Amino acid sequence: MGLHVAVLIKQVLDPEVPAARFQIDASGKRPAAGIAGEVLGPYERNALEVALQLKDAGAAEKVSVITADGQEAVESLRKALAVRADQAVLVDTSGHDDLDPAQTAEILARAVEKLGGVDLVVAGRQAGDWDHGQVGYLVAERLGWPCVSLVQRAELDGGVLRLTRQGPDGREVVEARPPLVVTVTNDERNVLRLPRVQDLMASRRQPITQWSPADLGLDAAALADLAGGEVLRLRIPERESQCEFISGDDPAEVAATLVRRLKELKLL
């Protein structure tokens, strides 16, 4: 019997949008899309690949992908189906904007429970937008499962998961028995595979399982109670830079002028 792996994903604003084009919306609390499209988060891509590799190796029997987001996230779920995830679940949180990590973790943990039979939860180390880096751990706590963080590769060996993780001085190998939560960081060997075009086309027709927080036993009030923090204001740091050319007839003179200017600016 192979494992049932649940991958927690998040769709984020394209992190590659040029910094100069980053915008904040009218509320002043969240980024505005502007020219940025939405993509599957970078670490979630690695997490999905780790799960798919377990499936390729015959260690996993089923890979389910879960996200808590609005309908627009169906796009990323379809991307996961296109690389042959077996099931996609959207917990539609439309109307519950600005969920914080605690709220998100509660929703996702309940979704994992509702899914049933999950042996391994794989999450990205942090989402590519807010970079909180908490959801994976909070889900583990909520499920009461151990958590291994910053994993790069996973292999199953006789019922034991052998997890290679990035340590401060190199690589560590951790062995753990499911059920388990792991958070994944990037590595050259867990770059998400490309979809075959036939699978990409088929993914458009595959069903997406849709739940609401209420289906998970969470009404608006219960969800609000879970909030651990609130964003008051989001600002783009203002950086000013000035450029001054030091000229001179020869390098020695340029150097002397440079030193004098640096002293004037009290940098030396």
Next chain:
Amino acid sequence: MTWTLAQAASEATREVQWNTVPAMIWLMYLSAAAALAVCCYGFWRRLRIWRLGKPEIRWDQPWRRLKLVFRAALLQANLFRDRIAGFMHISMYFSFMLLLVGTMVVAIHHDLGIPIMRGYFYLYFQSLVLDLAGVWFCVGLIIALWRRYVIRVPRLEHGNPVDGLILAAFFVIVASGYPVEGIRLVVTGDIWALWSPFGYLTGLALASIWDEPTLLVIHRVMWVAHMLSWHVLLAAVPFTKLAHLVTSPLNIFFANLEARSIPDPVNFEDEQAVAVLGIRTPFEMTWKQLMDLDACTECGLCQSQCPAYAEGKPLSPKRVILDLRDHIRANADRYLAAGRARAAGQQDVFEQIMAEMPPLAPDVIKAETLWACTTCRACENICPVEIEHVPLILQLRQNLAMEQAQMPEGVAEAVQGLEVRQHPIRGATTGRTDWYRDLPVRVMAEVEDPEEIEILYWVGCAAAYDERLQRIARALVRVMNRAGVRFAVLGDEEQCTGDVARRTGNEFHYDMLARANIETLQRYKVKRIVAHCPHCLQTLGSDYRQLGGFFEVVHHTQFVQELIDSGRLQLPASLKEKITYHDPCYLGRYNGVFDEPRAVLDRLGVERVEMTRAGRRSFCCGAGGGHAFFEDHAGGKINRNRVEEAVATGAGTICTACPFCLQMMEDGLRSVGAAEQVAVKDFVELVDEALAAAEAQQEPAAL
């Protein structure tokens, strides 16, 4: 005496089958019949393989096609692409044809009993011309042997050992023909012997060594050798490179007269069409693509022009064609059995047979071979028999990229960029519209009356997102504004044309982008488009036609020339620089624009020097076919090769007319340490500089 000689000459002929016994004659007719049968069987097998391919109409405009065949086959017009080899080929070809006609004259005269081999025709043609033709054939044969075995011309490498046997058979035919003729002339005391000078000389030489009974024996041996070697050669035609006697003219007749070097579009709405993407097996090739494989003469001209091959990368266009051909020939029985099953509606049998056959890419043609191609068209441009290498390579890439999801990392990233950001440039630090913020540029969406816009300027992703390349777009905007051109851009509505997707086999992404762009352009009823990027020019102007997008697209070199011709732009002849112009593949070979950029440069007053490889024979910069987006580590650097050639001209500036070429040239100059001495500029940057300098001179005068 004169009168009797003339009378005798009008009666001149010779005895056919002199000094033969009936067994020899029987052997001749039997072996001729057998050879002809084997030859026909061989071509029938080829024909059956071609019929496995997908349908394609290649017989429209028959007169134009016949003209092509006439020029290429009968006049050998394509052969002068290499003078020595061309001379070798026309020598062997024309003399062989003459000798073949001579043989038929004998057959008509002797077997049909129509006495045409007589009189002056016999003397001038059948004796003198054929005697000289034999010598001419020898000249060709010697050049061929010299090229293949003495100087060992590189492009002939990977030759088939059988190729040598063909030359040997030719040698036997010629070496036995002269003694047969000569001995008859000498022994019968033929009064017309001098009309066959080389045959007569051979006869006299042999007669000086041997007596008559020996000569008669030698004659019979040589007669049989001459006849049998010719019949063996005839039987071998369809199985060796000699097949090109038939397949090359056919292939030229069925040449692609339109839309060069682009693959057929894929209908992604059609489930049958997407069951297999690109070419996985011979069944996804068209009959013409299968015929291409058999039309190859193995001359290797393609290989000699291929930039990837020149830099030691694992690609030879010739090898691609021959490896596919050899694979299909070796497995012909299985493919034919599969074809029969399919025709009989036995899909399960078909699939069962095909399950054992490897995908052509990467099993027969390696992935690194396919990815090494820059799609520069140098191979197709030089091929004397109209083989289309580029669409074949692209469709094999399609199967790798779309069905097997295999592609170089940089290509994958570029394609993901297209999906998310509608442009392939990684790490862009600006948006699509930032480059013109401080310039008077109108955006189509904000134009009240699109009718008053004469030109849509298609900026392209390279110049929109790359800081260096933005200077090209800014220069073109300034030039157009000086000429009072009413132009607009699409701004954020512009998406990548899909060139990089299409040339890397990612037809699915190309299809999405192309359809979106066609929709936008049609919505604005765009009449005319100017692009400074030859890749955009090709895609918008040619590729989009396949999807129903018909737009008039001109390159900025053509447009500037037009502005000058119509008097809207006056160019000062003030640029006193030594410049060499690098022809971009997608501008030159793909779209035939060679003269306009040169004409404008000349007007600027520059001293223009040409590289050795220029115009149609221009050498690729190395960026095409998606190579601008990935590192190809095998072998050397194509741009370095090109830059060394440019630097050797002594020019201070390399002018090009493609943003990707410009990047490649700049990189190349840095790699050879010449970036300080030689500048790289786009064509329009030079035009803009000259105009700006002229204005700067005028202004103080006006004050």
